[in-house]
Amino acid sequence: MEGPSLLALYQRIKRINGKTCTIEWNWIKLKGQVDLIPYGKRLIIREGTTYLRVFFGMSGTAVARKLRKGDPSLTLTTDDGMMLFFYRCSIKILGAEEFLKYYRPETDIMDTQWDPSSAKAKILALLDECCADILLNQDVFCGSGNIIKNEVLWRTCVHPLRKIRDISPEKIDDIIEETIKFSSLFYRSRVSGSGIRGITYVYGKRKCRSCGTEIIKENLGSGDRVTYWCPACQK
Numbered sequence: 001m002e003g004p005s006l007l008a009l010y011q012r013i014k015r016i017n018g019k020t021c022t023i024e025w026n027w028i029k030l031k032g033q034v035d036l037i038p039y040g041k042r043l044i045i046r047e048g049t050t051y052l053r054v055f056f057g058m059s060g061t062a063v064a065r066k067l068r069k070g071d072p073s074l075t076l077t078t079d080d081g082m083m084l085f086f087y088r089c090s091i092k093i094l095g096a097e098e099f100l101k102y103y104r105p106e107t108d109i110m111d112t113q114w115d116p117s118s119a120k121a122k123i124l125a126l127l128d129e130c131c132a133d134i135l136l137n138q139d140v141f142c143g144s145g146n147i148i149k150n151e152v153l154w155r156t157c158v159h160p161l162r163k164i165r166d167i168s169p170e171k172i173d174d175i176i177e178e179t180i181k182f183s184s185l186f187y188r189s190r191v192s193g194s195g196i197r198g199i200t201y202v203y204g205k206r207k208c209r210s211c212g213t214e215i216i217k218e219n220l221g222s223g224d225r226v227t228y229w230c231p232a233c234q235k
Helices: 003-016 096-102 116-124 146-156 167-193
Strands: 018-026 030-041 040-047 050-055 061-062 074-078 083-087 090-095 214-219 225-229
Touching: 003 030, 003 040, 003 061, 003 116, 003 167, 050 096, 074 225, 090 096, 146 167, 146 225
Parallel strands: none
Antiparallel strands: 018 030, 018 074, 030 040, 040 050, 050 090, 061 083, 074 083, 214 225
């Protein structure tokens, strides 16, 4: 789940904020006022000075009704009877001090505190990184994932393996700007329920929606992530 999808999920469940909840996770049971904080690809559940960091991965979700198959990873139950079930999630507990070190909203591409100048400075300090890796670097683009990576590189006409040292400062500005633009489109598609097929040009495609060239699909970058790119549009 990438940042835009997480924020759309948060908008659906944020009514739980400020309510007194019972939190059940494995053998742990907590009760108190709960606040939900979307951050990058993770949802933070705060209860007092305890923070639960929920990572949804590719298939995790949060729903108001218990699913027939599988046990929930975590359950929230409010005093007024509202329930929220988290499935296929990994969860980590953070203390208050650890959370304050971890939480940096200026790095979150979906946050109003997002700082593009800070992102550019970090990118310029990573000259030997390839562009595919930069767009998955959560210290630079917190919330960006494989869909955003592929579409932004296509939008900016950048080959996934081009090094930062080989692109201009203006091109870096383009990458930053298009990351925010596409993430906004991505978010709106999730809120509306229209899906992403209408906004993607290379991700999951056989041919480039712009020029019709056969899309190349291969594992690239240090993380060996699946990458879709157009050899005609991206140099």
